[in-house]
Amino acid sequence: MIIQNFNPLEDEMVTILDKEGEVVREDILPDIEDDKLKHMYKTMLFTRIIDTKTLQYQRQGRMLTYAPNKGQEAAQIGSVAAIEKEDWLVPAFRELGAWLYKGVSLDQIYLYWYGNEEGSRFEKDVKVLPISVPIASQLNHAVGIAMATNIKKENDVTLAYVGDGGTSEGEFHEALNFAGVFNTPNVFIIQNNQWAISVSRNIQTKSETLAQKAIAYGIPGVQVDGNDVLAMYAVTKEAVERARRGEGPTLIEAVTYRLGPHTTSDDPTIYRTNEEVEEWALKDPLTRFQKYLLDKGILTQEEDEKLRDEYADQVTQTFKKIEKTGADTxxxxxxxxxxxxxxxxxxxxxxxxxxxxxxxxx
Ligand SMILES: Cc1ncc(C[n+]2csc(CCOP(=O)(O)OP(=O)(O)O)c2C)c(N)n1
Ligand SMILES: [Mg+2]
Structure with a gap:
C-alpha cells in the first residue's frame, strides 16, 4: 500500500530511485521483470532521441511545429507501463513516450505533426485516443469511456493525462467529479512539468499540491517524483489495481519538468532562468534509470551506445519517408x-x- 501512506496535504512525495539512480525505498520497490525494465528504458531512450532529432528537423524548416517531451519520459513511461493491452490510453498532447509504449508507430506520430489525419487513426487493437489540443477536454472523454466500461461490466482501466495548466480548466473538475460519483475505473496522471507555456505552476493555483485536489472529489490523490520511473510505475500499478477491483479512480501528480520549449514556437528564456533548467537537468529521468540498470547489470554501456545509434538511424529513415508523402493530405x-x-x-x-x-x- 503506497497511495494511502503519502499525504498530499503534508506535501509528501513518493520517490524510489534518487537522482543518482540509487534505490532509497526498498520496501516499495516494484517487482518488474528485467525484460520489462529494459523495454521501459528503451522506450524512454527512443522518445528522447525522437525529441532531439525532431527539434532539429523543425529548426531546419522541414516541419511546422512540434511539442517536445524532454525531461518527462519517466512520468509517461512509468505510468503507461502499468496498464495492459486491453486498457485505454487517453493522452493530452505531450505523451510521446506513452503513445509509443502503447503501440502507436513513429510513422503515425510524424503523420500527425504533418497535419495528416492518418496520424490520429490507430489500429483497432491499439486502444489509444488521438491527441487532444483543447486543454483538459480529454478527461471527460476518459471518464465517459470508463463509465461505459462499468455499464458493459468489462474490466478495462482508462489511463488519462493532463498538464498542470489543465487542472485550472473546468473540464478537469467536471471529469474528476463524475469519476468520483460514478466510481469509474480511471487513473488520472497530471504531468506537472512546472509550466503552462509561460505561466508557472506557482501561480496556476493556490493549492500547495495538485494531488490534493482529489480530496474535494472524494478520491485518493498522491504526489509522485515524476522523474523516477520506478515510483511512477509502482503508484500507477496500485491505482490501476484499485480501479480494476472496482474501487474507483485515483489522481496522481507526477512532479516533473519540461526541459525544452513548450513547442517549437516558444522561447522559454523569456520567462524562466537557466539556473532553474540546470537544476532540473540534474534530475534527468533517463540518466537516473540508466545508472540503475547499468548498476544492476541489466544494461551494458556497449548495448546502450548501440541502441542510441540504432534509434537515431530509425528516426532518420522514418522521418525521411514521411517527409516525402506525409503532407499529401x-x-x-x-x-x-x-x-x-x-x-x-x-x-x-x-x-x-x-x-x-x-x-x-x-
Ligand atoms: C482550452 C484551451 N485553452 C488554451 C489553449 C492554448 N494552450 C495550448 S497548450 C497550453 C498550456 C498547457 O499547459 P499544461 O496543461 O501545463 O500542459 P503542458 O503544455 O505543460 O504539457 C495552452 C494554454 C488550448 N490549447 N486549449
Ligand atoms: Mg505544464
Whole structure:
C-alpha cells in the first residue's frame, strides 16, 4: 500500500530511485521483470532521441511545429507501463513516450505533426485516443469511456493525462467529479512539468499540491517524483489495481519538468532562468534509470551506445519517408474519423467540401 501512506496535504512525495539512480525505498520497490525494465528504458531512450532529432528537423524548416517531451519520459513511461493491452490510453498532447509504449508507430506520430489525419487513426487493437489540443477536454472523454466500461461490466482501466495548466480548466473538475460519483475505473496522471507555456505552476493555483485536489472529489490523490520511473510505475500499478477491483479512480501528480520549449514556437528564456533548467537537468529521468540498470547489470554501456545509434538511424529513415508523402493530405479528411456516424451538421459541411473538391477548386 503506497497511495494511502503519502499525504498530499503534508506535501509528501513518493520517490524510489534518487537522482543518482540509487534505490532509497526498498520496501516499495516494484517487482518488474528485467525484460520489462529494459523495454521501459528503451522506450524512454527512443522518445528522447525522437525529441532531439525532431527539434532539429523543425529548426531546419522541414516541419511546422512540434511539442517536445524532454525531461518527462519517466512520468509517461512509468505510468503507461502499468496498464495492459486491453486498457485505454487517453493522452493530452505531450505523451510521446506513452503513445509509443502503447503501440502507436513513429510513422503515425510524424503523420500527425504533418497535419495528416492518418496520424490520429490507430489500429483497432491499439486502444489509444488521438491527441487532444483543447486543454483538459480529454478527461471527460476518459471518464465517459470508463463509465461505459462499468455499464458493459468489462474490466478495462482508462489511463488519462493532463498538464498542470489543465487542472485550472473546468473540464478537469467536471471529469474528476463524475469519476468520483460514478466510481469509474480511471487513473488520472497530471504531468506537472512546472509550466503552462509561460505561466508557472506557482501561480496556476493556490493549492500547495495538485494531488490534493482529489480530496474535494472524494478520491485518493498522491504526489509522485515524476522523474523516477520506478515510483511512477509502482503508484500507477496500485491505482490501476484499485480501479480494476472496482474501487474507483485515483489522481496522481507526477512532479516533473519540461526541459525544452513548450513547442517549437516558444522561447522559454523569456520567462524562466537557466539556473532553474540546470537544476532540473540534474534530475534527468533517463540518466537516473540508466545508472540503475547499468548498476544492476541489466544494461551494458556497449548495448546502450548501440541502441542510441540504432534509434537515431530509425528516426532518420522514418522521418525521411514521411517527409516525402506525409503532407499529401486533403482538408476533407478531417471529417473522416471523428464519429462512427457523422451528425447532420457535419454531414452538411462535408457535402459542401466534397462538392468543392470535386469541382477541382481546392
Ligand atoms: C482550452 C484551451 N485553452 C488554451 C489553449 C492554448 N494552450 C495550448 S497548450 C497550453 C498550456 C498547457 O499547459 P499544461 O496543461 O501545463 O500542459 P503542458 O503544455 O505543460 O504539457 C495552452 C494554454 C488550448 N490549447 N486549449
Ligand atoms: Mg505544464
Amino acid at each position: 486533403k482538408l476533407i479528411d478531417v471529417f473522416k474519423y471523428n464519429y462512427a456516424e457523422m451528425p447532420p451538421n457535419l454531414k452538411e459541411q462535408y457535402e459542401e467540401q466534397k462538392r468543392y473538391y470535386e469541382g477541382g477548386e481546392k
